[in-house]
Amino acid sequence: MAIMDPDTMTGFKAFHGPIIHSLSPSKLEVIPLALIVVDGDGRIVSFTKNVDATGIPGILATLGTSEQNVRIQHLETGEFLIPGFVDTHNHAPQWAQRGLGQGMHILDWLDAVTFPNEARFRDPDYARSIYANCVDGFLRQGITMASYYGSLHGEATKILADLCLEKGQRAFVGKCNMSRNSPDFYRDASIGESLQVTEDCISHIRKIDPAGNLVKHVLTPRFAISCDPEVLQGLGEIAKRNPDLPIQTHFNEAEQEMQATMGLFPQFSNEVDLYEHFGLLGERSILAHCCHMTEYEMQRLKELRCGVAHCPISNMTVGGGFMAAPIRDFLRRGIKVGLGTDSGGGFSSSILDAMRQAIIASNAREMLSAGKDKGLTIPEVFYLATLGGAEVCCLGHEIGNFSQGKSFDALVIGTRGEDEGVMTMVDERDTLPIVFEKFIMTGDDRNILQVFVRGRLVRQQSGR
Numbered sequence: 479m480a481i482m483d484p485d486t487m488t489g490f491k492a493f494h495g496p497i498i499h500s501l502s503p504s505k506l507e508v509i510p511l512a513l514i515v516v517d518g519d520g521r522i523v524s525f526t527k528n529v530d531a532t533g534i535p536g537i538l539a540t541l542g543t544s545e546q547n548v549r550i551q552h553l554e555t556g557e558f559l560i561p562g563f564v565d566t567h568n569h570a571p572q573w574a575q576r577g578l579g580q581g582m583h584i585l586d587w588l589d590a591v592t593f594p595n596e597a598r599f600r601d602p603d604y605a606r607s608i609y610a611n612c613v614d615g616f617l618r619q620g621i622t623m624a625s626y627y628g629s630l631h632g633e634a635t636k637i638l639a640d641l642c643l644e645k646g647q648r649a650f651v652g653k654c655n656m657s658r659n660s661p662d663f664y665r666d667a668s669i670g671e672s673l674q675v676t677e678d679c680i681s682h683i684r685k686i687d688p689a690g691n692l693v694k695h696v697l698t699p700r701f702a703i704s705c706d707p708e709v710l711q712g713l714g715e716i717a718k719r720n721p722d723l724p725i726q727t728h729f730n731e732a733e734q735e736m737q738a739t740m741g742l743f744p745q746f747s748n749e750v751d752l753y754e755h756f757g758l759l760g761e762r763s764i765l766a767h768c769c770h771m772t773e774y775e776m777q778r779l780k781e782l783r784c785g786v787a788h789c790p791i792s793n794m795t796v797g798g799g800f801m802a803a804p805i806r807d808f809l810r811r812g813i814k815v816g817l818g819t820d821s822g823g824g825f826s827s828s829i830l831d832a833m834r835q836a837i838i839a840s841n842a843r844e845m846l847s848a849g850k851d852k853g854l855t856i857p858e859v860f861y862l863a864t865l866g867g868a869e870v871c872c873l874g875h876e877i878g879n880f881s882q883g884k885s886f887d888a889l890v891i892g893t894r895g896e897d898e899g900v901m902t903m904v905d906e907r908d909t910l911p912i913v914f915e916k917f918i919m920t921g922d923d924r925n926i927l928q929v930f931v932r933g934r935l936v937r938q939q940s941g942r
Protein backbone atom coordinates (compact mmCIF):
# COMPACT_ATOMS: atom_id res chain seq x y z
CA MET A 479 0.00 0.00 0.00
CA ALA A 480 1.49 3.34 -1.03
CA ILE A 481 1.05 6.15 1.43
CA MET A 482 1.14 9.79 0.51
CA ASP A 483 2.96 11.94 2.96
CA PRO A 484 1.32 15.38 2.91
CA ASP A 485 4.30 17.00 4.63
CA THR A 486 6.93 16.00 2.14
CA MET A 487 6.25 18.39 -0.64
CA THR A 488 6.53 21.52 1.45
CA GLY A 489 9.32 22.74 3.66
CA PHE A 490 12.08 20.83 5.39
CA LYS A 491 11.92 17.50 7.17
CA ALA A 492 14.73 15.95 9.17
CA PHE A 493 15.88 12.54 10.38
CA HIS A 494 17.94 12.07 13.49
CA GLY A 495 19.47 8.71 14.36
CA PRO A 496 22.01 6.07 13.29
CA ILE A 497 22.95 6.00 9.60
CA ILE A 498 24.77 3.30 7.63
CA HIS A 499 25.85 3.75 4.02
CA SER A 500 28.64 2.92 1.57
CA LEU A 501 31.40 5.22 0.48
CA SER A 502 33.06 2.66 -1.81
CA PRO A 503 32.94 -1.14 -2.31
CA SER A 504 35.02 -1.77 0.80
CA LYS A 505 34.19 1.32 2.84
CA LEU A 506 31.05 1.10 4.95
CA GLU A 507 30.36 4.16 7.07
CA VAL A 508 28.50 3.51 10.33
CA ILE A 509 27.44 6.70 12.08
CA PRO A 510 25.84 6.22 15.51
CA LEU A 511 23.99 9.56 15.48
CA ALA A 512 23.53 11.87 12.52
CA LEU A 513 21.11 14.50 11.28
CA ILE A 514 19.87 14.65 7.70
CA VAL A 515 17.75 17.59 6.59
CA VAL A 516 15.71 17.21 3.41
CA ASP A 517 14.06 20.06 1.50
CA GLY A 518 10.59 20.10 -0.02
CA ASP A 519 11.99 18.80 -3.29
CA GLY A 520 13.39 15.69 -1.58
CA ARG A 521 17.00 16.84 -1.70
CA ILE A 522 19.46 16.47 1.18
CA VAL A 523 20.39 20.01 2.16
CA SER A 524 22.39 19.13 5.24
CA PHE A 525 24.08 15.97 6.53
CA THR A 526 25.83 16.27 9.88
CA LYS A 527 27.59 13.40 11.62
CA ASN A 528 27.85 12.88 15.37
CA VAL A 529 25.20 15.36 16.44
CA ASP A 530 23.04 14.93 19.53
CA ALA A 531 19.69 16.60 20.13
CA THR A 532 21.31 19.75 21.52
CA GLY A 533 23.09 20.33 18.20
CA ILE A 534 19.92 20.28 16.09
CA PRO A 535 18.72 23.91 16.60
CA GLY A 536 22.10 25.29 15.49
CA ILE A 537 22.10 23.25 12.30
CA LEU A 538 18.55 24.25 11.47
CA ALA A 539 19.44 27.90 12.14
CA THR A 540 22.15 27.76 9.47
CA LEU A 541 19.39 26.68 7.07
CA GLY A 542 17.29 29.66 8.10
CA THR A 543 14.73 27.60 9.97
CA SER A 544 14.01 26.18 13.41
CA GLU A 545 12.60 23.11 15.18
CA GLN A 546 9.10 24.59 15.12
CA ASN A 547 9.08 24.58 11.35
CA VAL A 548 10.71 21.25 10.61
CA ARG A 549 9.19 17.82 11.13
CA ILE A 550 12.00 15.93 12.84
CA GLN A 551 11.80 12.14 12.94
CA HIS A 552 13.88 10.82 15.82
CA LEU A 553 14.66 7.18 15.07
CA GLU A 554 13.68 4.81 17.86
CA THR A 555 15.85 2.24 19.62
CA GLY A 556 16.98 -0.46 17.21
CA GLU A 557 16.19 1.66 14.14
CA PHE A 558 18.67 2.98 11.59
CA LEU A 559 18.62 4.64 8.19
CA ILE A 560 20.14 3.17 5.03
CA PRO A 561 19.95 4.24 1.35
CA GLY A 562 17.17 2.68 -0.72
CA PHE A 563 18.03 -0.48 -2.63
CA VAL A 564 18.68 -0.36 -6.38
CA ASP A 565 17.49 -3.32 -8.47
CA THR A 566 19.46 -3.05 -11.70
CA HIS A 567 17.63 -5.87 -13.47
CA ASN A 568 14.11 -7.12 -13.23
CA HIS A 569 11.18 -8.10 -15.44
CA ALA A 570 7.90 -6.53 -14.33
CA PRO A 571 5.72 -8.90 -16.41
CA GLN A 572 7.40 -11.88 -14.78
CA TRP A 573 6.01 -10.84 -11.40
CA ALA A 574 3.30 -13.49 -11.67
CA GLN A 575 5.70 -16.27 -12.74
CA ARG A 576 8.46 -15.86 -10.17
CA GLY A 577 10.17 -19.10 -9.39
CA LEU A 578 8.64 -21.15 -12.20
CA GLY A 579 10.82 -23.38 -14.35
CA GLN A 580 13.78 -23.74 -12.00
CA GLY A 581 16.67 -25.62 -13.57
CA MET A 582 15.58 -25.05 -17.17
CA HIS A 583 17.97 -23.82 -19.82
CA ILE A 584 17.35 -20.27 -20.92
CA LEU A 585 15.84 -20.68 -24.39
CA ASP A 586 13.62 -23.57 -23.26
CA TRP A 587 12.51 -21.57 -20.22
CA LEU A 588 11.64 -18.55 -22.38
CA ASP A 589 9.54 -20.73 -24.73
CA ALA A 590 7.81 -22.85 -22.14
CA VAL A 591 7.26 -20.46 -19.24
CA THR A 592 8.02 -16.85 -20.03
CA PHE A 593 6.64 -16.03 -23.47
CA PRO A 594 3.15 -17.45 -22.77
CA ASN A 595 3.10 -15.48 -19.51
CA GLU A 596 4.36 -12.18 -20.94
CA ALA A 597 1.94 -12.45 -23.89
CA ARG A 598 -0.92 -11.87 -21.42
CA PHE A 599 0.17 -8.24 -21.07
CA ARG A 600 -1.53 -7.48 -24.38
CA ASP A 601 -4.56 -6.94 -22.13
CA PRO A 602 -4.17 -3.50 -20.47
CA ASP A 603 -6.47 -4.42 -17.56
CA TYR A 604 -4.38 -7.47 -16.76
CA ALA A 605 -1.21 -5.39 -17.07
CA ARG A 606 -2.58 -2.74 -14.71
CA SER A 607 -3.49 -5.22 -12.00
CA ILE A 608 -0.23 -7.21 -12.11
CA TYR A 609 1.99 -4.13 -12.47
CA ALA A 610 0.30 -2.34 -9.55
CA ASN A 611 1.00 -5.36 -7.40
CA CYS A 612 4.54 -5.63 -8.75
CA VAL A 613 5.51 -2.00 -8.00
CA ASP A 614 3.99 -2.25 -4.51
CA GLY A 615 5.82 -5.53 -4.00
CA PHE A 616 9.22 -4.12 -4.93
CA LEU A 617 8.65 -0.99 -2.82
CA ARG A 618 7.83 -3.26 0.09
CA GLN A 619 11.28 -4.80 -0.38
CA GLY A 620 12.87 -1.36 -0.11
CA ILE A 621 13.66 -1.12 -3.81
CA THR A 622 13.53 2.61 -4.40
CA MET A 623 15.01 2.37 -7.90
CA ALA A 624 14.31 -0.44 -10.36
CA SER A 625 15.38 -0.96 -13.95
CA TYR A 626 12.36 -2.76 -15.42
CA TYR A 627 12.00 -4.77 -18.60
CA GLY A 628 8.39 -4.47 -19.70
CA SER A 629 6.67 -6.80 -22.12
CA LEU A 630 6.73 -5.99 -25.85
CA HIS A 631 3.40 -4.14 -25.60
CA GLY A 632 3.34 -0.35 -25.79
CA GLU A 633 0.14 0.10 -23.83
CA ALA A 634 1.23 -2.12 -20.93
CA THR A 635 4.65 -0.46 -20.81
CA LYS A 636 3.07 2.98 -20.53
CA ILE A 637 0.84 1.68 -17.72
CA LEU A 638 3.93 0.44 -15.86
CA ALA A 639 5.59 3.86 -16.20
CA ASP A 640 2.39 5.61 -15.02
CA LEU A 641 2.21 3.34 -11.97
CA CYS A 642 5.85 3.93 -10.99
CA LEU A 643 5.29 7.66 -11.13
CA GLU A 644 2.00 7.49 -9.24
CA LYS A 645 3.36 5.21 -6.52
CA GLY A 646 6.59 7.20 -6.34
CA GLN A 647 9.12 4.56 -7.31
CA ARG A 648 12.20 5.73 -9.20
CA ALA A 649 12.39 3.54 -12.29
CA PHE A 650 13.70 2.86 -15.74
CA VAL A 651 10.92 1.29 -17.79
CA GLY A 652 11.58 -0.33 -21.15
CA LYS A 653 9.37 -1.63 -23.91
CA CYS A 654 11.04 -4.95 -24.66
CA ASN A 655 12.14 -5.32 -28.30
CA MET A 656 11.78 -8.81 -29.73
CA SER A 657 11.12 -9.15 -33.43
CA ARG A 658 12.22 -12.73 -34.08
CA ASN A 659 12.85 -16.18 -32.61
CA SER A 660 9.77 -16.09 -30.46
CA PRO A 661 6.27 -17.47 -31.11
CA ASP A 662 3.69 -15.80 -33.36
CA PHE A 663 1.58 -14.92 -30.33
CA TYR A 664 4.45 -13.01 -28.70
CA ARG A 665 6.64 -11.17 -31.17
CA ASP A 666 6.80 -7.59 -32.45
CA ALA A 667 4.63 -7.45 -35.57
CA SER A 668 7.50 -6.08 -37.67
CA ILE A 669 10.85 -4.38 -37.40
CA GLY A 670 9.20 -1.03 -38.08
CA GLU A 671 6.58 -1.57 -35.41
CA SER A 672 9.15 -2.69 -32.85
CA LEU A 673 10.95 0.64 -33.23
CA GLN A 674 7.77 2.70 -33.56
CA VAL A 675 6.33 1.35 -30.29
CA THR A 676 9.66 2.16 -28.60
CA GLU A 677 9.51 5.76 -29.86
CA ASP A 678 5.93 5.98 -28.70
CA CYS A 679 6.82 4.79 -25.18
CA ILE A 680 9.73 7.24 -25.04
CA SER A 681 7.36 10.12 -25.91
CA HIS A 682 4.82 8.98 -23.33
CA ILE A 683 7.38 8.85 -20.52
CA ARG A 684 8.83 12.23 -21.53
CA LYS A 685 5.29 13.59 -21.31
CA ILE A 686 4.47 12.21 -17.85
CA ASP A 687 7.89 13.05 -16.34
CA PRO A 688 9.50 15.65 -18.60
CA ALA A 689 12.65 16.10 -16.52
CA GLY A 690 13.03 12.36 -15.91
CA ASN A 691 13.02 13.10 -12.18
CA LEU A 692 11.61 9.70 -11.35
CA VAL A 693 10.89 7.67 -14.48
CA LYS A 694 12.87 7.25 -17.69
CA HIS A 695 12.49 5.02 -20.69
CA VAL A 696 15.27 2.45 -21.03
CA LEU A 697 16.07 1.03 -24.47
CA THR A 698 15.54 -2.71 -24.05
CA PRO A 699 16.58 -5.08 -26.83
CA ARG A 700 15.71 -8.34 -25.00
CA PHE A 701 18.89 -9.93 -26.32
CA ALA A 702 20.44 -10.29 -29.76
CA ILE A 703 18.70 -13.63 -30.36
CA SER A 704 15.29 -11.98 -30.31
CA CYS A 705 16.23 -8.89 -32.34
CA ASP A 706 16.69 -8.60 -36.10
CA PRO A 707 19.89 -6.71 -36.94
CA GLU A 708 17.72 -3.83 -38.19
CA VAL A 709 16.08 -3.58 -34.75
CA LEU A 710 19.48 -3.44 -33.03
CA GLN A 711 20.58 -0.86 -35.61
CA GLY A 712 17.41 1.19 -35.09
CA LEU A 713 17.78 1.12 -31.32
CA GLY A 714 21.40 2.22 -31.67
CA GLU A 715 20.20 5.19 -33.70
CA ILE A 716 17.52 6.04 -31.14
CA ALA A 717 20.22 5.81 -28.44
CA LYS A 718 22.36 8.28 -30.38
CA ARG A 719 19.48 10.74 -30.75
CA ASN A 720 18.56 10.39 -27.04
CA PRO A 721 21.83 10.52 -25.13
CA ASP A 722 20.01 10.69 -21.78
CA LEU A 723 18.33 7.31 -22.17
CA PRO A 724 19.80 4.21 -20.55
CA ILE A 725 20.13 0.91 -22.45
CA GLN A 726 19.73 -2.61 -21.09
CA THR A 727 20.08 -6.12 -22.43
CA HIS A 728 21.01 -9.66 -21.41
CA PHE A 729 24.67 -10.45 -21.94
CA ASN A 730 26.75 -13.66 -21.91
CA GLU A 731 24.23 -15.34 -19.63
CA ALA A 732 24.64 -19.00 -20.55
CA GLU A 733 26.41 -21.29 -23.02
CA GLN A 734 23.16 -22.12 -24.82
CA GLU A 735 22.40 -18.43 -25.33
CA MET A 736 25.95 -17.52 -26.37
CA GLN A 737 26.15 -20.30 -28.95
CA ALA A 738 22.78 -19.37 -30.43
CA THR A 739 23.85 -15.70 -30.59
CA MET A 740 27.08 -16.48 -32.43
CA GLY A 741 25.14 -18.72 -34.82
CA LEU A 742 22.86 -15.81 -35.72
CA PHE A 743 25.72 -13.28 -36.00
CA PRO A 744 28.67 -15.26 -37.44
CA GLN A 745 30.47 -12.04 -38.37
CA PHE A 746 31.21 -11.48 -34.65
CA SER A 747 33.20 -13.69 -32.31
CA ASN A 748 31.81 -12.31 -29.05
CA GLU A 749 28.87 -10.31 -27.67
CA VAL A 750 30.88 -7.18 -26.87
CA ASP A 751 31.78 -6.66 -30.52
CA LEU A 752 28.22 -7.45 -31.56
CA TYR A 753 26.43 -4.96 -29.31
CA GLU A 754 29.13 -2.34 -29.76
CA HIS A 755 28.75 -2.58 -33.54
CA PHE A 756 25.10 -1.57 -33.17
CA GLY A 757 25.91 1.40 -30.93
CA LEU A 758 24.46 -0.17 -27.80
CA LEU A 759 27.49 -0.21 -25.51
CA GLY A 760 28.70 2.69 -23.41
CA GLU A 761 28.48 4.27 -20.02
CA ARG A 762 24.68 4.01 -19.95
CA SER A 763 24.52 0.30 -20.81
CA ILE A 764 23.27 -2.08 -18.12
CA LEU A 765 24.35 -5.61 -19.03
CA ALA A 766 22.56 -8.37 -17.16
CA HIS A 767 24.47 -11.46 -16.04
CA CYS A 768 27.92 -11.33 -17.73
CA CYS A 769 28.56 -14.85 -16.39
CA HIS A 770 30.99 -16.08 -19.03
CA MET A 771 33.59 -13.44 -19.82
CA THR A 772 36.86 -13.61 -21.69
CA GLU A 773 39.80 -11.38 -20.84
CA TYR A 774 39.09 -9.33 -23.99
CA GLU A 775 35.44 -8.83 -23.08
CA MET A 776 36.25 -7.72 -19.55
CA GLN A 777 38.79 -5.23 -20.84
CA ARG A 778 36.32 -3.83 -23.35
CA LEU A 779 33.53 -3.50 -20.75
CA LYS A 780 35.92 -1.51 -18.59
CA GLU A 781 37.05 0.70 -21.48
CA LEU A 782 33.47 1.27 -22.62
CA ARG A 783 32.39 1.97 -19.00
CA CYS A 784 29.44 -0.43 -19.20
CA GLY A 785 27.69 -1.53 -16.01
CA VAL A 786 27.00 -5.09 -14.95
CA ALA A 787 23.69 -6.18 -13.37
CA HIS A 788 24.74 -9.15 -11.25
CA CYS A 789 21.82 -11.55 -10.76
CA PRO A 790 23.22 -14.30 -8.54
CA ILE A 791 19.88 -15.97 -7.84
CA SER A 792 18.73 -16.54 -11.42
CA ASN A 793 22.29 -17.37 -12.46
CA MET A 794 22.21 -20.42 -10.22
CA THR A 795 18.63 -21.51 -10.89
CA VAL A 796 17.41 -20.58 -14.39
CA GLY A 797 19.26 -20.11 -17.61
CA GLY A 798 21.61 -23.04 -17.72
CA GLY A 799 24.72 -21.05 -16.84
CA PHE A 800 24.52 -22.24 -13.25
CA MET A 801 27.58 -20.15 -12.64
CA ALA A 802 27.40 -16.60 -11.34
CA ALA A 803 29.51 -13.79 -12.78
CA PRO A 804 33.14 -13.18 -11.71
CA ILE A 805 32.31 -10.19 -9.50
CA ARG A 806 35.63 -10.09 -7.62
CA ASP A 807 37.40 -9.80 -10.95
CA PHE A 808 35.01 -7.03 -12.09
CA LEU A 809 35.57 -5.05 -8.89
CA ARG A 810 39.33 -5.48 -9.13
CA ARG A 811 39.22 -4.03 -12.63
CA GLY A 812 36.93 -1.15 -11.65
CA ILE A 813 34.00 -2.38 -13.77
CA LYS A 814 30.71 -0.97 -12.43
CA VAL A 815 28.57 -3.64 -10.75
CA GLY A 816 25.14 -3.62 -9.11
CA LEU A 817 22.66 -6.30 -8.05
CA GLY A 818 19.53 -7.48 -9.82
CA THR A 819 16.73 -9.64 -8.52
CA ASP A 820 16.00 -10.74 -12.12
CA SER A 821 12.65 -11.79 -10.86
CA GLY A 822 11.01 -13.90 -12.33
CA GLY A 823 14.01 -16.02 -13.41
CA GLY A 824 15.20 -15.21 -9.91
CA PHE A 825 12.66 -16.62 -7.46
CA SER A 826 12.93 -13.75 -4.99
CA SER A 827 12.04 -10.07 -5.25
CA SER A 828 14.23 -9.29 -2.26
CA ILE A 829 17.56 -7.55 -2.69
CA LEU A 830 18.55 -8.90 0.72
CA ASP A 831 18.21 -12.39 -0.78
CA ALA A 832 20.28 -11.28 -3.79
CA MET A 833 23.01 -9.98 -1.42
CA ARG A 834 23.15 -13.31 0.40
CA GLN A 835 23.23 -15.27 -2.83
CA ALA A 836 26.00 -12.97 -4.12
CA ILE A 837 28.05 -14.00 -1.09
CA ILE A 838 27.32 -17.69 -1.63
CA ALA A 839 28.12 -17.54 -5.35
CA SER A 840 31.34 -15.63 -4.70
CA ASN A 841 32.41 -18.22 -2.12
CA ALA A 842 31.98 -20.90 -4.81
CA ARG A 843 34.10 -18.79 -7.18
CA GLU A 844 36.77 -18.42 -4.49
CA MET A 845 37.07 -22.18 -4.38
CA LEU A 846 36.98 -22.57 -8.15
CA SER A 847 39.71 -19.93 -8.53
CA ALA A 848 41.87 -21.71 -5.93
CA GLY A 849 41.57 -18.74 -3.59
CA LYS A 850 42.47 -16.04 -6.14
CA ASP A 851 39.01 -14.44 -6.24
CA LYS A 852 38.06 -13.94 -2.62
CA GLY A 853 34.42 -14.19 -1.61
CA LEU A 854 32.45 -10.96 -1.23
CA THR A 855 32.06 -9.34 2.18
CA ILE A 856 28.94 -7.82 3.74
CA PRO A 857 30.11 -4.23 3.09
CA GLU A 858 30.74 -5.21 -0.54
CA VAL A 859 27.33 -6.76 -1.21
CA PHE A 860 25.65 -3.83 0.53
CA TYR A 861 27.60 -1.50 -1.76
CA LEU A 862 26.41 -3.50 -4.80
CA ALA A 863 22.80 -3.17 -3.61
CA THR A 864 23.04 0.61 -3.12
CA LEU A 865 25.83 2.82 -4.48
CA GLY A 866 27.11 0.19 -6.93
CA GLY A 867 23.64 -0.16 -8.45
CA ALA A 868 23.30 3.62 -8.60
CA GLU A 869 26.59 3.85 -10.55
CA VAL A 870 25.46 1.12 -12.95
CA CYS A 871 22.34 3.21 -13.65
CA CYS A 872 24.48 6.38 -14.02
CA LEU A 873 22.66 7.77 -10.98
CA GLY A 874 25.63 7.84 -8.62
CA HIS A 875 25.44 11.65 -8.47
CA GLU A 876 21.80 11.43 -7.37
CA ILE A 877 21.27 8.35 -5.16
CA GLY A 878 23.10 5.37 -3.62
CA ASN A 879 24.30 6.96 -0.38
CA PHE A 880 23.78 10.09 1.67
CA SER A 881 25.50 13.35 0.93
CA GLN A 882 24.46 16.95 0.58
CA GLY A 883 22.85 17.55 -2.79
CA LYS A 884 21.72 13.96 -3.36
CA SER A 885 18.12 12.88 -3.37
CA PHE A 886 16.76 11.41 -0.14
CA ASP A 887 15.99 7.82 -1.23
CA ALA A 888 16.12 5.95 2.05
CA LEU A 889 14.82 3.16 4.25
CA VAL A 890 14.11 3.20 7.95
CA ILE A 891 15.12 -0.23 9.24
CA GLY A 892 13.72 -1.56 12.50
CA THR A 893 15.21 -4.44 14.44
CA ARG A 894 13.13 -4.58 17.59
CA GLY A 895 9.69 -5.55 16.33
CA GLU A 896 7.11 -7.39 18.39
CA ASP A 897 6.70 -9.83 15.51
CA GLU A 898 8.52 -13.05 16.36
CA GLY A 899 10.28 -13.10 13.03
CA VAL A 900 11.72 -9.61 13.35
CA MET A 901 15.23 -9.83 14.68
CA THR A 902 14.36 -11.50 17.92
CA MET A 903 18.06 -12.24 18.30
CA VAL A 904 19.03 -8.57 18.51
CA ASP A 905 19.68 -7.43 22.04
CA GLU A 906 21.10 -4.37 23.77
CA ARG A 907 24.62 -5.82 23.87
CA ASP A 908 24.80 -5.81 20.06
CA THR A 909 26.80 -2.97 18.58
CA LEU A 910 25.40 -1.16 15.54
CA PRO A 911 27.71 -3.02 13.09
CA ILE A 912 26.51 -6.34 14.56
CA VAL A 913 22.86 -5.33 14.30
CA PHE A 914 23.51 -4.32 10.68
CA GLU A 915 25.17 -7.65 9.89
CA LYS A 916 22.25 -9.53 11.41
CA PHE A 917 19.82 -7.46 9.33
CA ILE A 918 21.70 -8.15 6.10
CA MET A 919 21.97 -11.89 6.75
CA THR A 920 18.63 -12.62 8.43
CA GLY A 921 16.34 -9.63 7.91
CA ASP A 922 13.43 -9.34 5.51
CA ASP A 923 10.75 -6.87 4.46
CA ARG A 924 9.27 -6.87 7.98
CA ASN A 925 12.36 -4.94 9.04
CA ILE A 926 11.77 -2.28 6.36
CA LEU A 927 9.52 0.12 8.24
CA GLN A 928 9.47 3.12 5.92
CA VAL A 929 10.50 3.73 2.33
CA PHE A 930 11.29 7.22 1.00
CA VAL A 931 11.94 8.24 -2.60
CA ARG A 932 12.92 11.86 -3.28
CA GLY A 933 11.90 12.64 0.28
CA ARG A 934 8.39 11.30 -0.21
CA LEU A 935 7.13 8.53 2.06
CA VAL A 936 6.02 5.96 -0.51
CA ARG A 937 5.49 3.01 1.77
CA GLN A 938 5.04 2.51 5.44
CA GLN A 939 4.60 -0.75 7.29
CA SER A 940 1.08 -1.10 8.59
CA GLY A 941 0.74 -0.52 12.31
CA ARG A 942 3.28 2.27 12.34
Ligand code: GUN
Nearest residue numbers: 569700701728792797823
Ligand atom coordinates in the same frame (compact mmCIF):
# COMPACT_ATOMS: atom_id res chain seq x y z
N1 GUN B 1 17.35 -13.65 -21.84
C1 GUN B 1 16.39 -13.15 -22.63
N2 GUN B 1 15.24 -12.94 -21.96
C2 GUN B 1 15.49 -13.29 -20.69
C3 GUN B 1 14.70 -13.28 -19.50
O1 GUN B 1 13.53 -12.92 -19.48
N3 GUN B 1 15.33 -13.72 -18.38
C4 GUN B 1 16.61 -14.14 -18.36
N4 GUN B 1 17.16 -14.54 -17.21
N5 GUN B 1 17.37 -14.16 -19.45
C5 GUN B 1 16.81 -13.75 -20.61
Ligand code: FE
Nearest residue numbers: 728766820823
Ligand atom coordinates in the same frame (compact mmCIF):
# COMPACT_ATOMS: atom_id res chain seq x y z
FE1 FE C 1 16.60 -11.12 -17.05
